[in-house]
Amino acid sequence: MALIRAFACFTLLAVTTPAFAARCGGDFNSFLNGMSADAQAAGVSQGVISQAFGGLSPDGAVLAFDRRQRYTFNKTFEQYVATRVGPGRINGARARLQRHAALLARIEQQFGVPREILVAIWGLESDFGGGDMGKLPVIRTLATLAHDCRRSELFQGELIAGLKILQRGDLPLRDLIGAYAGEIGQTQFLPSSYIKYGVDFDGDGRVDLRHSVADVLASTANLLHTNGFKMGGDYHEGSANFDAMREWNHAVIYRKTIAYFADQIAGR
Numbered sequence: 001m002a003l004i005r006a007f008a009c010f011t012l013l014a015v016t017t018p019a020f021a022a023r024c025g026g027d028f029n030s031f032l033n034g035m036s037a038d039a040q041a042a043g044v045s046q047g048v049i050s051q052a053f054g055g056l057s058p059d060g061a062v063l064a065f066d067r068r069q070r071y072t073f074n075k076t077f078e079q080y081v082a083t084r085v086g087p088g089r090i091n092g093a094r095a096r097l098q099r100h101a102a103l104l105a106r107i108e109q110q111f112g113v114p115r116e117i118l119v120a121i122w123g124l125e126s127d128f129g130g131g132d133m134g135k136l137p138v139i140r141t142l143a144t145l146a147h148d149c150r151r152s153e154l155f156q157g158e159l160i161a162g163l164k165i166l167q168r169g170d171l172p173l174r175d176l177i178g179a180y181a182g183e184i185g186q187t188q189f190l191p192s193s194y195i196k197y198g199v200d201f202d203g204d205g206r207v208d209l210r211h212s213v214a215d216v217l218a219s220t221a222n223l224l225h226t227n228g229f230k231m232g233g234d235y236h237e238g239s240a241n242f243d244a245m246r247e248w249n250h251a252v253i254y255r256k257t258i259a260y261f262a263d264q265i266a267g268r
Contacts, residue, residue, distance in 0.1 A: 022034030022035040022037075022038055022146070022156060024146070024147055024148060024149035024152035025147070025148075025149050028056075028057065028058055028147055031143075031146075031147045032053050032056060032143065035053075035143070035146065035156065035159060035160075036049050036053065038156065038160060039159075039160050039163050042160050042164070043164075043167075044160065044163045044164060044167050045167060048163055048166050048167045049163065051166070051173060052139045052162075052163055052166060052173060053139075053143075056139070056140055056143055057140075058140075058143070058144040058147060059136070059140055059141060059144045062136065062140075062141050062144045062145065062180055063144060063145075063148060065180045066145060066148075066150075066180065066181070075253070076253075077253050077256050077257070080253050080257060081256075081257050081260055081261075084124060084257055084261075085124075085257065085260060085261045085264060089123050089127070089261075090261075090264045090265060092123065092127070092128060093116075093119045093120065093123050093128070093261070093264075093265045094265060096119050096122070096123075096128055097115060097116075097119060097265065100213060100217070103213070103214055103217065104118065104119075104217065106201075107201070107217055107218050107221050108221075108231065110218075110221075111218065111221035111222055111224070111225040112221075112225055112229065112230060112231035113220075113221040113224045113225055113229050113231065114231060114235075114262070116262035116263075116265045116266045117224070117229075117235060117258065117259075117262045118217050118220055118221055119217075119262075119265060120258050120259075120261035120262040120265060121187055121220055121248065121258055122186060122187055122216065122217065122220070123261065124254075124257065124258065124261065125186065125187045125188045126185075126186045126187065126188065128186070129186040129213065129216070132179075133177070133178070133179070133184075133185060133186060133188070133210065134177060134178040134179030134180070134183065134184075134188075135177060136177065136178060136179065136180065137176065137177060138162050138176045138177060138178040138182050138184060138191070139159070139162055139163070139166075139173070139176060141178065141180065141181070141182050142155055142158050142159040142162050142182045142191070143159055145158075145181070145182070146158070146159045155182075157192060158182055158190055158191050158192055159182075159191075161190075161191035161192040161194065161195050162176065162182065162191040164191075164195050165184075165191055165194055165195065168195075168206070168207070169205075169206050170194070170198070170206045170207045170208060170209075171184075171206075171208065171210065175210060177210070184209055184210065185209030185210045185216060186209060186210065186213070186216040187209070187216055187219070187220045189209055189219065189223075193223060194207065194209060194219075197219055197222045197223040197226060198215070198219045198222075199215060199218040199219045199222050200215060201214040201215050201217070201218035201219075202214040202215055207219065223247060223248065224244060224245065224247070224248065226247075227244045227245075227246075227247040228240065228241075228243070228244040229241050229244040229245065230244075235258075235259050235262065236256075236259050237252065237255070237256055237259070242255055242259065245258060
């Protein structure tokens, strides 16, 4: 489901993405040289760039996967929700509410996003961190998609954001692993969202959206809060909070699923 959210974000970025020096297509190493210049201009050190780009080659499997994606839902809400929200996942969510009650209370107080919404997103995106978060090197994935000419400038921006994650020390290169559009972590943040909304909530000096539950849930809450989500308000279709979740996922069916899951977690 992260890919659908990723595509929606890329569509939004179409009018805001800056021009880059790198040119898509052609020789891959020449493209990386152009990206190196762009990254340096964005404040990334040559050391980080050299480490990330050393020995890099395009990933044909990423391109093949990208080309066969369909970024629309072909199921009704009832059909879709039945495949995503069942008794096992609801019980798992309720167990997380109990296990992380103190943490979720702190996040609610600071960001004003109810715990049921956060745990619903967490469960849908990665089965509470125990499911598939992707197994692909993020820098290689993003460089491959940036080199491809279909949405090059958009992925170039994500590639530079990925380099900034390395530069900040949030994740080492060996652990910068994600899905087929470069999404990272337990709630599948694109690198640009990682940089924009990531929160070091466990206080260890870095934003770790792969391993730190505190950082994952607080960063997810920060994204929603920043985009207008208000505590205590309705979050179903037609509400302001439902609209605020559009930054998370443009698809109405997916946002309805988040709301439905949150209701089930809360016993409503």
